[in-house]
Every structure is written in structure tokens, then in C-alpha cells.
Amino acid sequence: MKKLITLTLMSGLLLSLLCLGITTVDATKKVAIGPELEEAIASGESEFEVIITFYGDRKPTADNLNLLENIGINKGLSLNSLPMVATVTTKGQIDALKKEDTVRSVYLNRKLEYFNADSTALTGVNKVRTDDQMRKQNGGFPVTGDGIGVVVNDSGVDGTHQDIEFGDHLVQNVMANANLNSLAPELLPITYAEGVINTDTNSGHGTHVAGTVGGTGEMSSGKHEGVAPGADLIGYGSGAGLFILDAIGGFDYAITHQTQYDIRVITNSWGSSGDFDPNDPVNIASKKAFDRGITVLFAAGNSGPGENTHNPYAKAPWVISVAAGEKDGTLADFSSRGTKGVGGTFEVDGQSWTWKDEPTITAPGVDIISTRVMAPVSSLAADKDAELIEPAYLPYYTTMSGTSMATPHVAGVVALMLEANPELSPSEVKNYLQQTATNMPGYESWEVGTGYVNAFAAVDFAFDETKEYGSTVNMNQTFNSNVESTTTRKEFEVDYNPVTAVSDNQYSFEVEEGVGSLVAQVNGKGIMEETGNPINLVLIAPDGTEYSSGISVLFTLYWDRTVSVNAPMSGTWKAEIRGLRGVEENSFGTALPETVQGTLAFTEVSGFSGLDDINGHPAGAAIQMGVKERLIDGYVNDKFKPDNALTRGELAQYLVMGAGIRQSSSATDLSPFVSAVLQKGATLKDKQQIQNGVMLATNGDFRAKSSVNRADLAYSLVQSLGLQEKAEEFSGEVTVQYKDERVAVEDSEDIPDRLKGYVQLALDLNIINAEFSVDQGPYDIEPTVTAIFSPNEDVLRGDFAVAMTRYYNAFLK
Structure with missing residues (x-):
């Protein structure tokens, strides 16, 4: 990885020249070989799918292609605009490429993680695009946010980038002109410089935000496509220095030109600190936009993890406040939190409003890949970019983290919802996002709002408002304990x-x-x-x-x-x-x-309270922790009944409460909890939403009142961690660690073959225990250690509390 980072940092010096059409070659520089390719070579593989990158700023030259043919590479794909060739090579050919001073790098054509494609898969945006029923509901076309105007109120937008090209996808680009010190001594109307191709000449922040909202992904063959690539983007750029006048100027422009550009959304990845004040000019401006039917989004802030760090402009009850989540379904440490129990009631324009100091929703905000400002060249995240972005895409994309990145993701989801149902009001949009969110284990609403955004469910709800969503959201529940x-x-x-x-x-x-x-x-x-x-x-x-x-x-x-x-x-x-x-x-x-x-x-x-029967019970501490984190709940009679068998219906409820399980709107008569655990791609840990459900039904019969055995619990908890592929790779007999040795589980044959991998992982993760016994006869030199799993034994509610709190620790890792 060190070679890759060094190359990228050096190439940052080249990039300014390349943008000017100047090519330079450093003959002393070694050809960079990707670390994954080096590992593949060391493992003894014979052929490798690679990307070969030459020095240059356009497609490979005739000399480049001749070089490949001379060393025996005569097939592959030569890109049209970038100096790269995708091909299959041998180790000898790679050794030959290392000697060529026109070759910049050779990298394995591997699958990458932690980029915008991950984010759109995680939140269900990709599922929206490919769902056949949604396409039919949308007149035969995929839902892309088509025609919905979204204002990016930020540092500016670089319209020279092909993903957000001015005059096409970027329908208007405005530079703020609000320097009060330069005005003549008279009252003048505020003016804007419209039609500016590039308004982001300082930080690149706004360009990155715009790409997340609705970049087309053109320069990555669609891989780094934004959430709503059909939306019409309107950039409002205030430059590197943002003042209140600049900020409200964006709202002013949006309202003034709402009809012209069908502006329905304005995203704001900026803020301040302090208490909520409905009379603050920014809050007034956001309320005016709300009144005009414009959905307003604000970043929650990057001052976490402490309490009372919430952006005051995000606290307005008419806006959507967005917290930043990791791509594993947890909350980013830096994401600002509200304050538990803090809020109030106030009156504006004769209407009473209630605000709470908490975000509305959480969305991906860590290591987000989006559009890089093209001029001037930005390389602020060079190390992270080199780690996460393919060399072919480095000139066009960069990595950033923050609630600034999470907010435009939700803005794009809002555009999808509004295409599905243009009649939705800003209040309905906010409510639908909240009602379709996924519970986040271990967090309260003052930290994450209702939970992780679920784009597919939100768009589904927008298409059909009669569907049942929201009944499984923890924030809507009244708990017994x-x-x-x-x-x-x-x-x-x-x-x-x-x-x-x-x-x-x-x-x-x-x-x-x-x-x-x-x-x-x-x-x-x-x-x-x-x-x-x-x-x-x-x-x-x-x-x-x-x-x-x-x-x-x-x-x-x-x-x-x-x-x-x-x-x-x-x-x-x-x-x-x-x-x-x-x-x-x-x-x-x-x-x-x-x-x-x-x-x-x-x-x-x-x-x-509500746990009158746990005092002195061995699982008492785990029960308290589980209730505190909303992983489990007691009964209405103030009992937990730790020695009663756990039912399948209870397991479904608790998994949706505390295991990061997405909501599902089922056409069957099953409860919302059961529908959620049975659906494909149920868990947040399954980013691509392709794995089986986290519980299994037999011939369509869920048997909600039946008990849960230990093997089935192992399946549900391991599946909820998104480990299906790893579990299915397992073969052999189940073993368990005992001090310094692995001990075979004696009743391994009693575990169904399809569940052995799940039991093995549950044991290795210390989610569920095996039971050990140590026998030593009077003449035995060493004792004999045996272990049993008892896969068919019923799980008691106290047992489940212990397992679920251990699952919770594994979920947060």
C-alpha cells in the first residue's frame, strides 16, 4: 500500500500539468504495482486481471499499445479517454511492464469497498433503481429523481466535471455576490452571477456534495453515481468563506427561482453552534422555503460524540437534520448529537411548533467517494483516495467524511421520493423518512433520530401511502420495561x-x-x-x-x-x-x-422498572443492559420471565428492535416484525441486500408461538451480522476454544448441516456458549475436556438476553 500512496501523492503534482494538456514523464519513478496484485503473484497464481495505466492525459497512444503487443499482451479493453488498458497478464509480462518508463501503474482488477456505490447499496438506492414493480409504477422508467430541482447551497459546484456538467445535469450555477464592503453607499437589490461554469474554486466541498446528490457517474462508468442522477442540480456558491448573508442568499435564490427550475429540495452542509433560535435569519429563511413546499436539509454537525453538539439550524422542526453513519450501520463518532430530553414549544406565524434537540435521520457519512473539483486540482485526501479509489478514477473522484456527506445522500433520496409522488409536502417527506428508518442498536433518538435511512422503503411508501411502515420503529414504541x-x-x-x-x-x-x-x-x-x-x-x-x-x-x-x-x-x-x-x-x-x-x-x-423478577438472576445484569439499549423488553405485567422459553415471535420483535433489521411492507398477513426478518437483505450489515432473511420459515409457516432452539438462534444472530457467506463456507465438525486448545463439540452431528457454519461463528464470536465438562480418572495423567452445544435445546429468555448483549458488542465492532 505504501507504493500506491507514494504514487498518488506524486501524481498530484502531475495533475495540474495534465489539466493544462501537458504530459510529463519521470524516468526515475518505479512502476507502481498494486498490493493486491503483489499478493496474488506471491500466492502462485498464473494469470491476473489487471488495469495498466500509462503516463498521459488521454487514451492510450499507438506506442502504448505497441509496447503491450511486443511483450505478448494482445487482448483487452483500451479506454476511450483515459490512458488505461484492462487485460489479462502473466507474471512474466508484469515483470516486463515494470521496466517501462511510460507505464505508471499495474493494479489488480479487484472489487473495492467503502465508496459511494457501497452507500447507495446500503441505503437501498440501488434497489430502487432495479426494482421492477417501482419501474412499472413510474411509467416504465427507473426512479432517478427525474426533473426534481435540488439546490446545493454550499461552497460552489464545478460544472466542468462531466458527472455534473453545467448546462446539462447542472441546470444553473450561481456565484454569490454579497460583499457588503464593496457596495456603493446606497440600497441595492441583491444580485447573483448566474451561468458561472465553475463556482467552487477553493475547497471542493460543494462539488463533492453535488456529486453525492445526483452525479451521473459518467467518469466511472456509473460506479460512483449519485443518489438521484436524474435530478436537476442548481449550484449556489458562496466560496470558502461562508457568512449568514451568503447562506440565506441561497434560500433567497431558491425561492425566487423555484418555478423556473422546479426547486423542491435545498441541501445545506454547513452550520454553527449554540441553541436553537426561531428568530435566527437562517431559521427564518428555512421556514420560508418550507412554506413554499421546499424540503430543507441540514447537516447535524461534526462535533460529536458529546451531547449538546447539534447544529442549531438543524434543530428547526421544519427541516431534516442528518447525522453521519458508518457503512456498518453504526453512528460515526464525529457525528453531532442532540441533548436527551431537551426541546420546547414556540409559535411562528400563529402556528405552534415543537422542536426536539435530536437529528431526524442517519445516513452514510464516512469515506464517501464523490466528485472531485477539477480546477483547481484538489488532493486534500490523497492518502485515503489512494486506498479507496481505483487509479483510473482518481482524477475525477475524492473521499470525504462528515455529516456534510450524509446530508446530500438524504437530499437525493428526497428527490427520488418526490419523483415517485410529486404531491408530497416537506412535512410528509420528513415523516416518511422517519417512519421507514432502520433501528440502530444501542443508540437513542437524540443521537441518531429514528435510525438509518432506508431509501427503498421511503420511495415505496411515497408510491403507496397505504402501506404499513413505522410500527416497528423504536422511537414510536411504548416499552414495558x-x-x-x-x-x-x-x-x-x-x-x-x-x-x-x-x-x-x-x-x-x-x-x-x-x-x-x-x-x-x-x-x-x-x-x-x-x-x-x-x-x-x-x-x-x-x-x-x-x-x-x-x-x-x-x-x-x-x-x-x-x-x-x-x-x-x-x-x-x-x-x-x-x-x-x-x-x-x-x-x-x-x-x-x-x-x-x-x-x-x-x-x-x-x-x-418492569423487571420485577430479575433480582438475583444470573442473567440479571444482561437483562438490564439489553433493556437499556432497547435490545429486549419485558411483559406488560412488569415481569421479564427470564426462565420462560423464547418464542419465535418474540425473537422477530427483538431482532428488529436491536439487531439492525430493515423494515419491510409485506402483502401477507404476517406482522411487520415477521415480514422484516424474513425478507431478503434484512440486515444493515448486508450492504448489497442480497442475503437470506435472518429467520427461516417452514413451508411458509412462521410458527410465531413456537420456541427457539440454540441452533436457530445461532443462525439468526450470525445472519444479522451479515456473515452468511462466511458461514456457508464452513465445512467439517464444529469446535470450540478451551484455554489453549480447540475442542470438538461432541454433539456436532445433532447440528443440521446447513447451520453448522452459523453455530461455529456464534461460538467463535462468543455470542453463544458451549458447555464444558472436565473428567479425570484416578490414574489419568491429564483430564479429558468435552464440550457440547445442545443445538435442539430451547433458548430461555434469560439466555437470549445474554446472547443478545454479546451480539450487540459484535455489532458495534
Whole structure:
């Protein structure tokens, strides 16, 4: 991988020349060989599908093709616009290519992960495009957001990029003209510079956002296509420096030109900090757009994981606030959170509104590949790009992370919904997104909203509003059991100075017995509270264990530093501020003296309700944790009944509650929970939505009141982790680890062959236990260890609580 990264960084120097039509060759540079190709060669394979890249800015030259023929490569695909050839080679031919100074790289034609194609598969966008029923409902055409106007209110859009080309897909591109200092001393109407081909000449942020909304993917043969490639994009660019006037100018333009461009959506990947204020001009502007039928989206912010970090403009009840998720269905650490239980009621224009300090929905926001600004060339994410993007596509795409990337994904989903049903109001759009979301295990609504966005279900609901969605969403549930907790906060400050003693940069505090979680947060605001300061917050436990916030490369923009510790030990802790000591250690520079202010939050479980029969039970702690994280629930009579057998209907309910299972609208009379667990591609962990359901039915009979045995539970939990392919690869007898040895499971023959791989994985992941026995006769030198799994034994509800909490830990990894 080191060779690939080095090549890409060097090619960044070449790219400016290539954009000017100048070709340069460095004869001293070695040909880069992809690490996966090197591994394949080392494994002894004889032939390799590869991509050969030459130096140049256009299609391969006649000399390039002659070179290949001279070393015996006479078949393959030569690209039309890029200097690349796809072909099949031998090791000897690759060795010959290494000696040619016109060859830039040779890479295995492998399947890549963590790009925009993953995001659109994960959220069901790809499923929308390929679903035959949706195509028929849409007049025979795939749902692409056709004709829906989406305003990208951002740094600008580079309309020279073929994926979002000005005059075609980008129907209008506007440069803000709001420099108050340059105006003559008179009142003038605000003006805009329209028809500007490239308005993103500084950061590339807006171009990336636009590509996520609706890039065509032309420069990647559709691979990095945006969510709504049929939408009409309208760019409103404010440049690198964004002020309130710039921001509301975007709303003003959208409202003024709504009819001209059929503007139905405006996406905003920017914000601020502080409390929600309905009188803030940005909130007023977003409300006016809402009143005109424009759906407004805001990024939740990148100041997580601490509480009370939510973008105030995203808190308006008429907008959609988008949190950033990982592609494994969890929440990104940096994604801003709201504040539990905080909100209020206010009146605007004679109408009463209620707001809550929480996001609306979560969408993919980590390592998102989208359109790269073409001029000037941007290479801010060179290392990550080299890791995740094929060399052929590097000039056209780049990688970014943030709620800024999650927000345009949802904006694209909204465009799909509006094509399916143009009559939807902004309130209905928001509601449908919430009602079709997927529950996210271990998170509450103040962190993730209703859950992970489900594009397929949202568009399906838009087509047919009579379908049943929302009844399985945790935020809509009334639970029988609850675990209560309280949070107290304490302010502190440290007069940080890098040249003083370590103890002078510390703050000591006490953690009492019984605290369930500790969260510390500080702000490194820097000089004049404008520059940011590269400081690190470290919590030191009584035993010396350290927990660090780290220092973001974006410390100049995001000042928050947060550390979270679960189940902290009691005793005296220290919060220490550390700074970087020099450019040799880190390019961020040296931290400067500053009075750093922060808060400490202590959360303690104070009791539980609806669980009257768990005291003293061996599974009691797991039951409490499971209820707290909404993985399980008790009965209406305040009992959990831990020694009762778990039913299949209960398992279906709990999997949808806490295993990341997508909703399904079934035409059968099955419950929504059962429909969800039986559907293909049920789990969030199945990004491509191609695996079997997470529960099995026999001849169409679900048998909801029947008990669940241990082998079937192993299947459901392992399948919920998206491990079908790995489970099906297993062959042989089931074994289990016991100290330093693997022990064969004695009743392995009792496990159905189709489930053995699932049982093996459940044992290896420590989700379900085997039972060991140790026998040693009076004359035996060593004992004999045996293990049994008891695959046909009924699972008790207490057993399930233990297994489900272990599943939860595996899900979050």
C-alpha cells in the first residue's frame, strides 16, 4: 500500500500539468504495482486481471499499445479517454511492464469497498433503481429523481466535471455576490452571477456534495453515481468563506427561482453552534422555503460524540437534520448529537411548533467517494483516495467524511421520493423518512433520530401511502420495561501552557461508585477564539489507563474535543490537556497557551422498572443492559420471565428492535416484525441486500408461538451480522476454544448441516456458549475436556438476553 500512496501523492503534482494538456514523464519513478496484485503473484497464481495505466492525459497512444503487443499482451479493453488498458497478464509480462518508463501503474482488477456505490447499496438506492414493480409504477422508467430541482447551497459546484456538467445535469450555477464592503453607499437589490461554469474554486466541498446528490457517474462508468442522477442540480456558491448573508442568499435564490427550475429540495452542509433560535435569519429563511413546499436539509454537525453538539439550524422542526453513519450501520463518532430530553414549544406565524434537540435521520457519512473539483486540482485526501479509489478514477473522484456527506445522500433520496409522488409536502417527506428508518442498536433518538435511512422503503411508501411502515420503529414504541439513568454535569477549566509542569495542565475530579458512563468535553478555540488550537484531551483513570480524544486535522474549524468512558472505575481521575510539541511530530504545529474550558458528564443507572423478577438472576445484569439499549423488553405485567422459553415471535420483535433489521411492507398477513426478518437483505450489515432473511420459515409457516432452539438462534444472530457467506463456507465438525486448545463439540452431528457454519461463528464470536465438562480418572495423567452445544435445546429468555448483549458488542465492532 505504501507504493500506491507514494504514487498518488506524486501524481498530484502531475495533475495540474495534465489539466493544462501537458504530459510529463519521470524516468526515475518505479512502476507502481498494486498490493493486491503483489499478493496474488506471491500466492502462485498464473494469470491476473489487471488495469495498466500509462503516463498521459488521454487514451492510450499507438506506442502504448505497441509496447503491450511486443511483450505478448494482445487482448483487452483500451479506454476511450483515459490512458488505461484492462487485460489479462502473466507474471512474466508484469515483470516486463515494470521496466517501462511510460507505464505508471499495474493494479489488480479487484472489487473495492467503502465508496459511494457501497452507500447507495446500503441505503437501498440501488434497489430502487432495479426494482421492477417501482419501474412499472413510474411509467416504465427507473426512479432517478427525474426533473426534481435540488439546490446545493454550499461552497460552489464545478460544472466542468462531466458527472455534473453545467448546462446539462447542472441546470444553473450561481456565484454569490454579497460583499457588503464593496457596495456603493446606497440600497441595492441583491444580485447573483448566474451561468458561472465553475463556482467552487477553493475547497471542493460543494462539488463533492453535488456529486453525492445526483452525479451521473459518467467518469466511472456509473460506479460512483449519485443518489438521484436524474435530478436537476442548481449550484449556489458562496466560496470558502461562508457568512449568514451568503447562506440565506441561497434560500433567497431558491425561492425566487423555484418555478423556473422546479426547486423542491435545498441541501445545506454547513452550520454553527449554540441553541436553537426561531428568530435566527437562517431559521427564518428555512421556514420560508418550507412554506413554499421546499424540503430543507441540514447537516447535524461534526462535533460529536458529546451531547449538546447539534447544529442549531438543524434543530428547526421544519427541516431534516442528518447525522453521519458508518457503512456498518453504526453512528460515526464525529457525528453531532442532540441533548436527551431537551426541546420546547414556540409559535411562528400563529402556528405552534415543537422542536426536539435530536437529528431526524442517519445516513452514510464516512469515506464517501464523490466528485472531485477539477480546477483547481484538489488532493486534500490523497492518502485515503489512494486506498479507496481505483487509479483510473482518481482524477475525477475524492473521499470525504462528515455529516456534510450524509446530508446530500438524504437530499437525493428526497428527490427520488418526490419523483415517485410529486404531491408530497416537506412535512410528509420528513415523516416518511422517519417512519421507514432502520433501528440502530444501542443508540437513542437524540443521537441518531429514528435510525438509518432506508431509501427503498421511503420511495415505496411515497408510491403507496397505504402501506404499513413505522410500527416497528423504536422511537414510536411504548416499552414495558425501562432502565432509568441520571446525568450530572460539572464545568472545569485548565490553564494550559506547554512549557509548564504536567500537573499544571491537569484537573482532578472524583468518579463515584456506580457511575455508568463518563463524558468529558473541552473546546480548543485558539487565538481570538477563531483559529482553533491543536490540543488533545486525555482522561487518566486511577490505575493509569488513558483515554484520548485525539486531534482532528480540522482543528481550525471544529474545536470540540470529547472523551467517553463506559463503566469508569471509581476514584480520583485527571483531565489533562496536551499539545503537539513541534512540526516534526505532526504537521498541525505546536499548541499554544490557552485557558481551556470544559464539562464533565456523569451518568448513573438509578433503577429499573418492569423487571420485577430479575433480582438475583444470573442473567440479571444482561437483562438490564439489553433493556437499556432497547435490545429486549419485558411483559406488560412488569415481569421479564427470564426462565420462560423464547418464542419465535418474540425473537422477530427483538431482532428488529436491536439487531439492525430493515423494515419491510409485506402483502401477507404476517406482522411487520415477521415480514422484516424474513425478507431478503434484512440486515444493515448486508450492504448489497442480497442475503437470506435472518429467520427461516417452514413451508411458509412462521410458527410465531413456537420456541427457539440454540441452533436457530445461532443462525439468526450470525445472519444479522451479515456473515452468511462466511458461514456457508464452513465445512467439517464444529469446535470450540478451551484455554489453549480447540475442542470438538461432541454433539456436532445433532447440528443440521446447513447451520453448522452459523453455530461455529456464534461460538467463535462468543455470542453463544458451549458447555464444558472436565473428567479425570484416578490414574489419568491429564483430564479429558468435552464440550457440547445442545443445538435442539430451547433458548430461555434469560439466555437470549445474554446472547443478545454479546451480539450487540459484535455489532458495534
